[in-house]
Amino acid sequence: MPVFCIRSLFSGMLKERLAEIELEKNTPILSSTAGLGSFLADKESFYVRGILKENQIEEGVSVLLRENIRIKKHGFTETELKRYKAFLLNNALLFEKEKGKIPSKYYVEELIDNFTYSDPFPGESFRYNFYKEILPSITLADINKLGKEWVVSKGLSIILKAPEKEGLDIPSEGTIKQLLSKIETESIEPYIDSLAKKEIAITIDKEGEIIDSSYNKKINVSKWKLENGITIIAKPTTLQNDLISLSGFRPGGSSLAADSIYVSARNAGSIIGSSGILNISGLELEKLNMGKTISLTPFINFYEELFSGSSTAEELERMLTMLHLYFTNPNKDILQFEADKQRMIAGTKNDSLNPDTVFDNEISRIMTNNHLRGIPITEKQIENELNLDTAFDFYKNRFSSANGFTFIFVGSFDLQKLKELSKKYLGTLPSNQTEKSDWKDIGLRRITGxxxxxxxxxxxxxxxxxxxxxxxxxxxxxxxxxxxxxxxxxxxxxxxxxxxxxxxxxxxxxxxxxxxxxxxxxxxxxxxxxxxxxxxxxxxxxxxxxxxxxxxxxxxxxxxxxxxxxxxxxxxxxxxxxxxxxxxxxxxxxxxxxxxxxxxxxxxxxxxxxxxxxxxxxxxxxxxxxxxxxxxxxxxx
The missing domain is CATH 3.30.830.10 (Metalloenzyme, LuxS/M16 peptidase-like)
Structure with a gap:
């Protein structure tokens, strides 16, 4: 049985588990990762790493240790394994489809490992066919066996790194040993996968109309104007064998927000964009899309509202479904918001201790005349001014109408199919054509002299x-x-x-x-x-x-x-x-x-x-x- 495949599945599923913990209420974990593989020379290791909240270090260590024990005692579930197998196979399929058109930089690490450690360098077709043959034969028992083999006290090292900072309470070695002994004897419940019955689906009974169209033969670009004020620019290509790039844009952005809600408005796109759609959380959405080549993210920057996405031709309709829902049915997820907010606070908490950060922040203040919107947001601003309701309301306001949006599609799609899907999913987006969206000059100017x-x-x-x-x-x-x-x-x-x-x-x-x-x-x-x-x-x-x-x-x-x-x-x-x-x-x-x-x-x-x-x-x-x-x-x- 190929050890590499089993280890990839084990590591990937554990990372997914940890990602869920990051979103739990009052979680001590800001971010985490895990893996199983080579360590030094011929030595191997299993590791779990986490960035912890400064006031919950002991709790964070406990959570990570407890999840390790849960894996050892109960292992993973069949649904988790099915999803991650689909993810690995789809990733191999993507490279198989795009062989000959993949930038050479993607092969550098593999070639280095091939030269240094004599690791195999199989190529896209071999990898895909290998996964296609081997993955179905890997059982849940094969995966769970690794947890029992690697999650052991013998040879365990627990390393805490923290800034030298007054008032920061670091657990002692004795405290950590007591935590480990306590958790090993706890009654830990098995993991429950609650994703099974959720799906991304909407019913649209009508479609919008194209009121104007043009075609540029020289560059093979079509342009359609929909009746709701959306413009679509479409260029079919064979530059990649089965990839489609989506870019959406419209003037506006956080420049339209009052100073009093600026902090929430500036982060509205990332917060609501990571919260999911249709009562499906962002993490659940990621899981539902495992095994599919698809991504879509809304953004709000200073002067624009934006979408960035990609998919295969097969998943184009799914991507447009998600786009429609980011306009009409975005989520307001308090757990996602709190996790994002705590990460932002942690990211700024020690800014004053880092010389490079102090340097960059001071330059921003100088160059923008200390303008509210030109300087980095502080820990205090995030704590006091970043509000979920305010961010959600600003997002909903900006995306309540699609009038003025332009969407550019470039890639391996059928033009007629894109036209029909665009009329259905984009042509039916809400639109207020009496109001034109534009950015506002917020007075941000560079210093003179x-x-x-x-x-x-x-x-x-x-x-x-x-x-x-x-x-x-x-x-x-x-x-x-x-x-x-x-x-x-x-x-x-x-x-x-x-x-x-x-x-x-x-x-x-x-x-x-x-x-x-x-x-x-x-x-x-x-x-x-x-x-x-x-x-x-x-x-x-x-x-x-x-x-x-x-x-x-x-x-x-x-x-x-x-x-x-x-x-x-x-x-x-x-x-x-x-x-x-x-x-x-x-x-x-x-x-x-x-x-x-x-x-x-x-x-x-x-x-x-x-x-x-x-x-x-x-x-x-x-x-x-x-x-x-x-x-x-x-x-x-």
């Missing part, structure tokens, strides 16, 4: 340097390209000087960014980590490199390298559904000809040395310059 800031935090002998040039512009896509290309050039030159010539940094980040939302602005950004004593000379070198670009532009070699990289990136992008989806969205928003997606050399023919010289003199504006440096607290200045 020259500002130099030094932050003392931490004891590690390193410094971080962050440099930003910002300003306003008359935004166009051509200027966006110019700023982005200038970032590419700066990255090349700073890498040559700071890393290769001076050996002062391991790496350097440099980029250019611009947008027209909520106003027309740009940013040139440089960041690197270095030894504290080298920071000044490296900053001076940055200024020298920028001055040189302003004076001389770019060398012919660098111009050629940048253009070739951009062209190759576009050529490669045309092979993927997500690239097409992103470009079609840009064309729809900015009203440019989508046929230009194929003309990836457009606007690059004018790029020369003078192009970069002009851009550098425009966008490296010394009047708006922010320099922030992180240095250790114990550094003798």
């Amino acid at each position: 020259v500002h130099k800031n030094t932050i003392l935090k931490g004891n590690e002998n390193k410094s971080k340097v962050d440099i930003r040039y910002t300003g306003t512009l008359d935004y166009t896509l051509e200027k966006e390209l110019s700023i982005s290309l200038l970032g590419d050039l700066l990255k090349i030159k700073l890498t040559e000087e700071l890393r290769e010539s001076m050996s002062g940094v391991y790496g350097v980040q440099a980029s250019g960014y611009s947008t027209d939302t909520p106003y027309n602005w740009y940013r040139m950004h440089i960041r690197f980590t270095c030894a504290p004593e080298n920071r000044d000379v490296l900053i001076n070198k940055v200024h020298e490199v920028i001055a040189d670009i302003k004076k001389k532009g770019a060398s012919e070699k660098d111009v050629k390298k940048i253009i070739e990289t951009r062209i190759n990136r576009a050529k490669d992008g045309l092979k993927y559904n997500q690239y097409w989806s992103s470009k079609l969205k840009s064309a729809e928003i900015y009203n440019w000809n989508p046929e230009d997606i194929l003309d990836y050399k457009k606007n690059l023919e004018k790029v020369d040395s003078n192009y970069f010289k002009k851009a550098a003199n425009t966008y490296f504006n010394n009047d708006n310059y922010v320099e922030t440096i992180l240095i250790p607290e114990n550094l003798n200045q």
Whole structure:
């Protein structure tokens, strides 16, 4: 019997169990994982890891130990095994369908293990056929046997890691041993799987009408306008053999929320999106979709409402059913909300102890003039202002009407089938066409003037340097390209000087960014980590490199390298559904000809040395310059 398959099933089902515990009322577990496999060299191990609430460390250890004992005593259930077998087989089937079109990066780890440990490297067809043959023969007894073999006291190590923090109560070794002895003798009930009777299904007796349609033959893109104000853009492809990408968007977002409910509104998409639909919790929804290639998530960001999804052709209708329900029947799940809220609190609780977090947070405050919506949310804000009813009401308000939404489908679908499904599931979404959705300018602006800031935090002998040039512009896509290309050039030159010539940094980040939302602005950004004593000379070198670009532009070699990289990136992008989806969205928003997606050399023919010289003199504006440096607290200045 293949040991690997049995261990994969055991580990996967245990992770699913732990995920349920994370959602229990007053759970001490923020997140968890588990596994069974190689440890060091030829040694193997079984592990369970958890991130625990600081005020419930002892309870958290007890919960994890108790679940181990439950597995040992009672094992898993047939329904759990059936679901996870379906998950493994479907994953293998997906790779089998997409063989020849899978990016090479997905094979790197397997090749490393093959070279290092002589692990097999079987290929997609062999793996799928192997799973298809072997999985049905694996019994529940095979799985449960592992629990009895591995959940033992002999050789058990329990390791607690926590920040050095006043008032934090860490259980002693003796306390942990007492917990273990107590739990081993407890009467622990078996797990009950309550999912069996739930399903994703709705009845829709009518369908919406398409009131306008067009077709672009050159790029094989159809566009339909539904009577409820939804726009659908559809591009069938064979770029992936059986995958469909869905992207939905509309202007609006949390910008429409009052400051008083901002914290709840900002997180409404993620909270309600993870709460499930149709009285099926998010975790139950995940289980129901095991064995299927399907995902769908709603989002609410500052200035948009969004959907992101993917499926196979077989599961397309299921994905659209879920989309319909995220509009019409989302859940308000108090357990999911409390779990999400506690994770957010835990994620910010020790921000003041982490030098990198302090550094980034301070930069956010400086750059946005300490604007409420431009700075990270604090532990206190989450605790006092994040409210489920408020988040749910804001979500329902934003998704009460689908008018103005655009949905882009790219992938291996039948166009006529997509049209019929769209009329049924999208064309019947509620719509208020008397109100047009748009984002609101919330007054978030970047700081002006020259500002130099030094932050003392931490004891590690390193410094971080962050440099930003910002300003306003008359935004166009051509200027966006110019700023982005200038970032590419700066990255090349700073890498040559700071890393290769001076050996002062391991790496350097440099980029250019611009947008027209909520106003027309740009940013040139440089960041690197270095030894504290080298920071000044490296900053001076940055200024020298920028001055040189302003004076001389770019060398012919660098111009050629940048253009070739951009062209190759576009050529490669045309092979993927997500690239097409992103470009079609840009064309729809900015009203440019989508046929230009194929003309990836457009606007690059004018790029020369003078192009970069002009851009550098425009966008490296010394009047708006922010320099922030992180240095250790114990550094003798």
